[in-house]
Amino acid sequence: MHDYIIVGSGIAGLYxxxxxxxxxxxxxxxxxxxxxxxxxxxxxxxxxxxxGAEDSPAKHMDDxxxxxxxxxxxxxxxxxxEEGPARVRELxxxxxxxxxxxxxIALTREAAHSxxxxxxxGGDATGAAIxxxxxxVVEHTTVDVRPWTLxxxxxxxxxxxxxxxxxxxxTGERSAVHGRxxxxxxxxxxxxxxxxxxxxxxxxxxxxxAWRAGAAVANLEFFQFHPTALRLAGAPGFLISEAVRGEGxxxxxxxxxxxxxxxxxxxxxxxxxxxxxxIAAEMVARDSDHVWLDVxxxxxxxxxxxxxxxxxxxxxxxxxxxxxxxxxxPAAHYMTGGVITDLHGRTxxxxxxxxxxxxxxxxxxxNRLASNxxxxxLVWAKRLMHAPEWPMAPATFPTTFEVxxxxxxSGSQPFNRRSLQRLMWRNVGIMRDRDGLQxxxxxxxxxxxxxxxxxxxxxxxxxxxxxxxxxxxxAALQREESRGAHARTDWPHPRAEWERYLGLVxxx
Ligand SMILES: Cc1cc2nc3c(=O)[nH]c(=O)nc-3n(C[C@H](O)[C@H](O)[C@H](O)COP(=O)(O)OP(=O)(O)OC[C@H]3O[C@@H](n4cnc5c(N)ncnc54)[C@H](O)[C@@H]3O)c2cc1C
Numbered sequence: 001m002h003d004y005i006i007v008g009s010g011i012a013g014l015y016x017x018x019x020x021x022x023x024x025x026x027x028x029x030x031x032x033x034x035x036x037x038x039x040x041x042x043x044x045x046x047x048x049x050x051x052g053a054e055d056s057p058a059k060h061m062d063d064x065x066x067x068x069x070x071x072x073x074x075x076x077x078x079x080x081x082e083e084g085p086a087r088v089r090e091l092x093x094x095x096x097x098x099x100x101x102x103x104x105i106a107l108t109r110e111a112a113h114s115x116x117x118x119x120x121x122g123g124d125a126t127g128a129a130i131x132x133x134x135x136x137v138v139e140h141t142t143v144d145v146r147p148w149t150l151x152x153x154x155x156x157x158x159x160x161x162x163x164x165x166x167x168x169x170x171t172g173e174r175s176a177v178h179g180r181x182x183x184x185x186x187x188x189x190x191x192x193x194x195x196x197x198x199x200x201x202x203x204x205x206x207x208x209x210a211w212r213a214g215a216a217v218a219n220l221e222f223f224q225f226h227p228t229a230l231r232l233a234g235a236p237g238f239l240i241s242e243a244v245r246g247e248g249x250x251x252x253x254x255x256x257x258x259x260x261x262x263x264x265x266x267x268x269x270x271x272x273x274x275x276x277x278x279i280a281a282e283m284v285a286r287d288s289d290h291v292w293l294d295v296x297x298x299x300x301x302x303x304x305x306x307x308x309x310x311x312x313x314x315x316x317x318x319x320x321x322x323x324x325x326x327x328x329x330p331a332a333h334y335m336t337g338g339v340i341t342d343l344h345g346r347t348x349x350x351x352x353x354x355x356x357x358x359x360x361x362x363x364x365x366x367n368r369l370a371s372n373x374x375x376x377x378l379v380w381a382k383r384l385m386h387a388p389e390w391p392m393a394p395a396t397f398p399t400t401f402e403v404x405x406x407x408x409x410s411g412s413q414p415f416n417r418r419s420l421q422r423l424m425w426r427n428v429g430i431m432r433d434r435d436g437l438q439x440x441x442x443x444x445x446x447x448x449x450x451x452x453x454x455x456x457x458x459x460x461x462x463x464x465x466x467x468x469x470x471x472x473x474x475a476a477l478q479r480e481e482s483r484g485a486h487a488r489t490d491w492p493h494p495r496a497e498w499e500r501y502l503g504l505v506x507x508x
Contacts (some may be wrong), residue, residue: 002144003027005028005181006029007182007183011378013031014137018134019385021138027143028179035135038199044241046118046243048118048372049084052116054116057081061077062114069494073397087375094134095136098129106120110371113371123305126374159214164176181353185354187356189204189335192421192469193425206358207471226331227330228244228293230326234317243307247298255286291327293327300322332429338357341354341361341380344393362501364376400502406445406470417458423440427440427473432487433490475504
């Protein structure tokens, strides 16, 4: 019997694993592909923490609450902003090579942050620096790391999570691992949508595993669309970081005109949902599949120094970002909601924790503030180490729970992952309405009920994507308002009665 079974090897899995191992615990970490394959590795902009002389946790808290559009839990946000600076210092001590300026940690500003508080590494390669450093740290501990091992099910005994069933992704061999604490660190679900900045491993597995085990989920309807992913024929949905706008990049429509300043006083630095919708509307108005991001007015050497990864990636497709306009469009980016946890990462299922993008701690509310997600991982991973025994603490934010049953569906399309992604993009994407959501739910339910028992990694992922798609769509249908990242054309404004979380649970 191990102390911890950790599922996932992004920042959440690796950071938790090294904390536990260094405290003397016996840890197994399973991850479904190579260790470094995860969302973390692609993070560009950086990690937010109020460490600057002009900054304070209170200011960081205010910005986070504003971005969360009335649904960030103030108790969770206080924990994030107050404990964040100490956790970031620990990350520095672990060896993450954050960029410096004149001997001090360099801090940049991103959209909707009122101060320069974003630490970055390698210019725009923050996630890769964190992932590589933490993988190196874990390698020097006793953690038993098992790559190419898919977690397929949480093992329950008397209602308590006691282990994980696994499938070897290379041999197809089935196995099981047991531990006192099971930690889901499985990341997001960008693969739900046709256009995404997420890698292929982001298939919502953790939400599906936790749901089937009886945990509650919430806020999936607030899936965040990043305003600016590269939109170029033949190129993947590569992210063009918010920091590019933070450093002075501007958006232009097909006529070369700026358009964000008429939509929000902060123009290109408005909250993500507003910029994403502004771009989407501009694309519809001009019948185009992209707008332009322009950094040509900035000193070329500064751009290349600050954004080497973006410059290199674009150059592969013949774009010189210091001289050419960059074609960009919104793409699915971050799973704002997830498995409900308390302030110690405990889920509703005894023995089961969730940390990182898979978790819904209350921090992000209806819209995540840029660079808060990496910070949230560090803060909650540390708190998880000192979690009291179950039951999990009661909600610190108004929450109503609903038992969701999956009725029979109707829909004629045959299932494959691309059809699911297209349906989600079209009907459950940046702009939604009741009819489109209902139609999507009917088709998803029909697919779900026709799904055979999975036997391969891809089939497990498909089943997980389907389940998470149904949960997200059901929540988006119920939430009759627009708020943060959830925008409905038939309910275009926030409504006071929806100043709460909608927790979904399955019939046990
Ligand atoms: C392009 C991009 C840029 C970003 N930029 C920033 C930024 O600048 N700042 C910021 O704060 N956030 C940023 N984010 C968000 C942030 O990177 C993620 O929220 C964060 O890295 C999530 O970490 P995680 O450990 O929870 O998940 P991940 O890093 O995605 O790790 C999940 C792990 O779980 C494994 N896994 C999943 N399912 C299973 C299973 N069933 N069995 C076994 N293993 C499984 C995966 O293979 C992976 O190893 C960005 C995200 C993207 C995609």
